[in-house]
Amino acid sequence: MANLKRRHFLQAAGSTLAAIGLSQMNVRRQGDRYAHALAQPTSRKLALLVGVNQYPAGVTPLRGCLTDVRMQKELLVHRFGFDPANILTLENQAATRQNLLDAFETHLIDQAQPGDVVVFHFSGHGSLVRDPDPIAIANGVEGYNGSLLPYDARLNVTDNQVNDIMGKTLFLLMANLKTDQVTVMLDSCHSGGGTRGDLIMRAVESQVALGDAEPSNAELAVQERWLAELGWSPAELKAQRSRGIAKGVALGSAQANQLAADASFGEGAGQFYAGAFTYALTRYLWQQPGNPPLDRVFVDLARSTRDVANSARIVQSPIYEVEPGRNFGQEPLFFSRPQSPAAEAVVVGTEASGEVKFWLGGVSSQSLAAFESGAIFSVVDGNGHEIGQVEQTRRVGLEGYGTLADSTREQIAAGQLLRERVRGVPTDLTLRVGLDASLGADVETARPQLATFNRIQPVAVDGSQSPHYLLGRMTEQGLAIATADAVRDVGEVGSIGLFTPGLVAIRASFGEPGEPIAAAIQRLNPTLKLLLAGQVLRSVLNSDTSNLNVAVVVQPVDSDLAVGRSVSRGSQGGVVTQRLDDAVQMLQSGSEIVVTVANGEPRNLYVAILAIGSSGSMAVLHPTDWDSPESEPLLEPGQQLTIPHQELGRDSNRDYCANPSEAFHLCLSSSGYAEILTLVSTSPLRDALRGLRQIAAANNTRSGEPIGLQDNDPVNVIDTLLGDIDRTTRGEITVRGGVRGVDTTQLAALSTLIQVVEN
Template sequence: MSHISRRQFCLFTGATLASLGLGQFKIKRQAQNYGKVLAQSTPCKLALLVGINQYSSQPLRGCLNDLELQRYLLIHRFGFNPQDIYTLTDEQATRQGILEAFEEHLIKQAKPEDVVVYHYSGHGSRVLDPEPIIFEPGQEDNLNGTFVPVDSSLPTGYPEQSGTVEDIMGHTLFLLMSALPSENFTAVLDSCFSGAATRKFTVRARDGGSKVLISPQEKEYQEKWLSRLGWSREEFVSRYRQGVAKGVVLAATDPTQYAIDASLNGFYAGAFTYLLTSYLWQEDATPESAIAYAVKQIPEEFNQTPTYEVNVGSNYEDQPMYFLGSPSSEANAVITEVKGDRAEVWLGGVDLATVDQGTVFSTVDGSGQLRFVSRDGLVGEVVVEGKVEPGTLLRKEN
């Protein structure tokens, strides 16, 4: 890895892990043929993915690639219907869009037996909450963790002047997750609050601190959801302190660390998202085993320790990833388009350092072989030997 920068990841205490942000709700109807990968009708599999690179200040580079890594994995390895995956990027990821997407696509559509996945890659921050719902011991400054929508800007005159921001608090997203009808929920979080640059790394995070306050409308939105859930403040505090609201949360770091936004063999991505998704292409995993792998693979100089948390007493750490026990066959790549004797392949499950011109891939179903020609990031071009079609899974020959 080279040209490393650090994108801090906010892992708030307890249930704050359950928080994620998404942008302007937009349904993407994809007409592509994904071959033999068909979504099951029961249970329904819903995913909401967000990535923000184009912040007005402190832009990022790897978040949109994180979404593609997750999206291809869910479709081709775990059988999600492309129409049930909603991706929200850059200018779509406003505060209103984030909240609307979570409500409309997840809360209103999910049934108790459904599988729900939420992925967030973008900035986080820590801002002042003058009237915190929960006061954490030792946090006299009343700073609370937030996710940063694309339309949330620092106050005019910051840092000399204070003011409000349109961030989404971890408290708010805990409430949204609590409203989900299904326990079969997985959140993948690759973001954090702001911090200072070091000589070796650049921090990719929105600034914050005691002069940045949460907006009144964020508090009003929390009150609305407390009313909908029928919770008193005391009940909310009690639930929040117990742990994550639903399912499983996979996080890029522990609460004190930075997450890495890195240049990886010709493309940028979150180091955590890349390691997680590439592992899941090749292994039938549990949250515990997936995080254990990521911990071992993160370079020591990154000082980044991926972690997970599950709903208290659930033993979800030992359940199959995404609560889906029968994923498609293990693979390293998938065919996305075929044109004559050439094909385009997605290389999300292979170590790109081991792929050179002439590298051979074989289809999992034995229908043919493909010889690698070139690639642009994670998209490769191969010469086809045999009969193949989009959606065909591939394994790299040793």
């Protein structure tokens, strides 16, 4: 999506973020600024972290806001060197309006001096409140200001006056800080509240009683007080707000027309709830090894937030803005440089049983299943060197537990960092399918029938089991969501098909209205197998942790513009992210692309490339040459591989997608997202190659052409690939339990996402 100018954003947005001057950018810039801000040497670093899950009756409770606070605190302390004594948290009933305002004043305004770092984070509900002196049109209606809901925001409402904290008030509080090194983070939204599918949205309606929410007299008095402290007139305040944010950097979880998801992740004892944005940001910053500027972090985070939002199955694009006239885009996030090496976890204590307890702040949402048990972490010193190992035995939420490996002679203490060495992908990883209420009485028929499918697990849609997808009937709401998200081929009202947990329809999964539930489930069996294979594949994605020096670039044919770039942690330059450049992240349907893989290792590597469409369709792009099945996947040191191979005598004026030739060309079709998955191993993938050759022969696929996977092929191919990788891993390190080991020194698994739009 093209960037919006700040002026246009302010006119279109109605959130608190817009009220303090935020403009849309991509997530990567957001994260880098946040990291850069935290990294500066200062006399003091202060943080106020607020999370509200439990609101009084009448306001939908949330589930992930306290996790957000914990995520931020662990990150600030263990990665950016904040003193825990300088971090104040307000949670649930403690986060009243007055307590929040008092804490901002006494902990931040009174203490912060010029050059100090200040961080304010809020996770909770947002809304809209009437503004007596507005600066923008909010959600198409003039006269509103975005607001934050403290615990008591909607208690004792009289004449529609609420206890919300308006964006205008937050602007004045920021302006009264004596330092410019300020980072404000808001994980809330201001429209479309309530429940959607298996998700709860962090917003409440602006309607109160019989009219719109109005600011309380106390709120207006607070604004008058801080206006007087600044010596500003109301006209000057309006002019300042129109220019942009008051101080430093402000980051928000979603655009004004999007929803901020309060989502569930994992299952069983490992389940937890969190804000998609906070999870993406903090996880990214744990794993970022260098000290990139905020502009780059925000771009990187676009991919990370999409990763988490995909797990939550909802479109969510963060926004950010910097103080006008300041070059804070080149500063690190939090105005602070990381004080410790990149890591996936940090030791937080030792149990009476002798188990090591650690916080898994750097683990991706899509790979959580690989960190239940059997994973192995390297204990690293301040320079990132391994000094021991911890074998994970269990996980409760984001808290992991494990035992020291026999080779670890030194005792480890709280604060020591852990890096992923081997993840343990369960051999029986399942696809959780939620049974949506739109099925009505057919839920009881669907449950046992789905349970007969191997590794397909039917679950309830009640926020307790984190389904990967939902089975349900198309409704008017579902059609509206599909239209808004430009999803086509979604069937008519009453037809049965698959949705994401955020009720986004899976294209081409719907049958005819009136189709019996039993017939629909049988029809969807192949699609479910494809989705299961994709879920298993994504559990091994490790560009953020792999030590192999590899890079993947996806670009249009005859173009130097890269629409996707995936780089492993072990790559030269230390870039950790899978990156999408905003200006070129979308390609039109019918575009021809090529995938280039570069080997920066001093040894041979072996490459497999797969493509997954937005409907779950899967194809093997490489290897496909059955005349040289052992040598084709090999990529020698310093060499590059381009797929598809470009034939000699190519006509630069010919559209090979519209007028195909005998050679294989990779063309994009249908709107949505296409994903290129690249697996790079230090050992030959012999069993997988044999299996692919058999599938190609059975399907009469010619050598050199991509292999479409169907029926049981996808799961079998992926399981065989993991089996090859597991054998390599076990030759290097001991992996226990019913898992397949994926060693970061032996495998790089990278994903590149492409958005496809219609002409």
